[in-house]
Amino acid sequence: MSHYKDDPETKETYEDTKTIRVRRHLWPEEVELIETRRKLKASRIIACAAAVVMLVMGWLLGSILPLASLRPVQQNISTLTPMDSSNKIASVLKVMENNWFFGQGIEDLDVRLTDQALRGITSNEEDPHTEYMSAEEVLEFTQSINRNFVGIGVQFLSDNGINMIEKVFRGSPAEKAGVLSGDIIHKIDGEIADGMNSDEIKERVMGDEGTDVTIEFLRQGEPVVITITRGQISATSFGTVLEDGIGYLELYQFGEGSGTEVKGYLDDFVEQGVSRLIIDLRDNGGGYLTALADIASFFVPKGTVVMKQEYADGQKTEIQAQGGMYTNFNGIVILVNNNTASASEVLTMALKEQRDDVTVIGTKTYGKGTVQITHSFNDGSALKYTTSKWISPNEVWVNGVGIEPDETVKLHDVLYRSFGGLEEGQVLQKDQVSEAIKDVQLSLDYLGYAPGRTDGYFSEGTAAALSAFCQAYELSDNGTIDETIYKALFSAVRRDWSLSHTHDVQLHRAQEVLHG
DSSP states (O other): OOOEEEETTTTTTEEEEOOOOOOOOOOHHHHHHHHHHHHHHHHHHHHHHHHHHHHHHHHHTTSSSGGGHHHHHHHHHHSSSSSOGGGHHHHHHHHHHHHGGGGGTTTTTTHHHHHHHHHHHOOOSTTTOOOOEEEEHHHHHHHHHHHHEEEEOOEEEEEETTEEEEEEEETTTHHHHHHTTTTEEEEEEEETTTTHHHHHHHHHHSTTTTTTEEEEEEEEEEEEEEEEEEEEEEEEEEEEEOTTTTTEEEEEOOOOTTHHHHHHHHHHHHTTOOOOOOOOOTTOBBBHHHHHHHHHHTTTTOOOOEEEEEEETTTTTEEEEOOOOOSSOOOOEEEEEETTHHHHHHHHHHHHHHSSSSSESSSSOOOOOOOEEEOTTTTTTTEEEEEEEEEOOOOOOOOOOOOOOSOOOOOOGGOOOOOOOTTTTOOOOOOOHHHHHHHHHHHHHTTTTOOOOOBBOOOHHHHHHHHHHHTTOOOOOOSSSOHHHHHHHHHHHHHHHHHHHHOHHHHHHHHHHHHH
């Protein structure tokens, strides 16, 4: 508002001006927001001041109180400052290494925490085959694929304290020294081996390369003493000629030396005039693609596509046979099961699609259609991760699906069982029902004792079959099932499967197919 006045001295008129401040009306929400910001600013100032005060007090009291007594103060101060969210892993590792209560009792805590973190990073639902491995796990993984060790080169069955040679691997020290399948290990360097378990036998037989071990075998009841010089063993395959003249090649893994091993057995088959072949890939979980290519090259012409790899960007590469095909074989059966995976499935698909004389027999395969590579760290640990998927020459992807055999043939049900065992002192009687009784019934049926039923009900028929088994194996029979009888049945099944082909109906069917 303005007012006009006259100045009596100058007779002039002037304007008296006053300014009125205009304020914007604030809504309740805006008032609340301003008040909140003011309080937050004040709390930050107080927190910073408190931190400074605590630090100063800690410094002043450091010479009076022990440092340990200041730990709670230090931790309280540290929690006031947010951790760096741009590097959460490093921040969490620092806290766990310095402030975690249980960390003080753990040796090499930093290594353990780092390994756990890396396992977490590589664990995911989409890809169970990508993983971080410690140096020890890398060594175990490599040895499991290559099946290499220092020893004499045999596979043996440990059963009720008797250790019998099942297989003598080609070119091994044991083969060169004259060890035969069926020999029983009786003494090792003069120490009685009867009653030793498989781990105890391995501990005494394996040793440093170039050293000797003297073993007394029982061969048809007669002692045979053989001194064997231990050597490097690679046992990823085994081959023999069956009684009907068919070559039998068993592949356990696709290791670094598998191509050389397989070639040795195939050469033996050719020398013996073998023209039909069974390739047993049951329980073979795969291995190295280089070994796969070497082995596939024995069965398809040079330049033939063995498999294709497809990467995330859609690009494809091919693995082709490198030459060296054997032309002597004009009929091949491949045996597979639900543990046949990866490189084993690649070989199966390659031979099935690229030859017209291949039959696949068994049960549906695992279905692993991806390729992994291993990238090592300088401390021996490694990252194994998926780089691509593999597809067959005809671009079939078996991942999660598996390979359906040309003929589905199942083994006896007992061979798919996981024997749970009996508790100490547990005794099963007639009219009871349990999974352990079902184990017993299936074992009796496998061994030819006809229990009448295999549903887990302890019937009169089961008791009669059990009595016949006990009589044959010289076991005490009182019409019940105890731990001794249960273990005896398990051992009898295992021994029969390991030492004979009597119940291998998949192998029998393969022989029938090759005989036409």
